Amino acid sequence: MLISRYRKEFCRPPNPEAEHLRCVAYLDTDISEVLPYLNRTLGGHQYFTDPPSLTLKLPGKLVTLYGKAIAINIVKDEAEAEDVLEWLKEKVNETWNRREEIEPILRVAPKPRLLDILRLLPKTNCGKCGDPTCMVFALRSSENAGRLEDCPHLDESGKGRIREYLEQFHWGTEH
Ligand code: SF4
Structure with missing residues (x-):
């Protein structure tokens, strides 16, 4: 297993009228190596190699995975952040375990035009x-x-x- 634990921090966006929160989860391990594989399995929206990061477009939010952190730009509360993070933890660990059968993508995956x-x-x-x-x-x-x-x-x-x-x-x- 790659990720076992993480620590969440929340902050309010700069706009005082915004009702949502931002969340950053600090990971107990570095997941940089799995990012190109996740780019294949989850379909990355943006991928950068230096420093490594992968942005995913999920319904209503952008999630960026870095080496030792995951940032979610919009969550309504802690429970929603936990749902997204647990889903990602499962996908990261599952993709890492299957990495020998997955062809990594070191660029942004093609998208529909x-x-x-x-x-x-x-x-x-x-x-x-x-x-x-x-x-x-x-x-x-x-x-x-x-x-x-x-x-x-x-x-x-x-x-x-x-x-x-x-x-x-x-x-x-x-x-
Ligand atoms: S024709 Fe275009 S605007 Fe009309 S219902 Fe279909 S997709 Fe929507």
């Missing part, structure tokens, strides 16, 4: 999906393929083509 998704949408900007334009819908669908059900103008084969496109990226679906 919004224009490629837009091309597959009706492009009427009718707003019936709840988004103001098809481009916004493309952005939200790239993060959550379940959103495709919200466009009444997409038939099953249209949804299938977009799902097939998104599936090659394997990201944004684990948490």
Whole structure:
């Protein structure tokens, strides 16, 4: 096992009206070596080698893993931070244990291109999906393929083509 314990610290963001917290967890071990493997298994949003860091885009928040710390930019309370950290601890340890079968990625993993998704949408900007334009819908669908059900103008084969496109990226679906 790679991470066994961590110590959490919370702070308020500079904006006095913000209701959320920021959290940093200080780890009992250095996880730098697992970051390129996590970049593969979790689909990194940003990856840097010097110093090593990997940023993940989770629903509603960005999480950055450093060698000896994990920073979460938005949490509503300690319980939510604990949920995210325990999930990450499990993923870090599981990925580390399986590292010999995983090909590490030393760059940012490829992501869906919004224009490629837009091309597959009706492009009427009718707003019936709840988004103001098809481009916004493309952005939200790239993060959550379940959103495709919200466009009444997409038939099953249209949804299938977009799902097939998104599936090659394997990201944004684990948490
Ligand atoms: S309902 Fe479909 S066509 Fe209308 S704006 Fe949303 S994605 Fe575009």
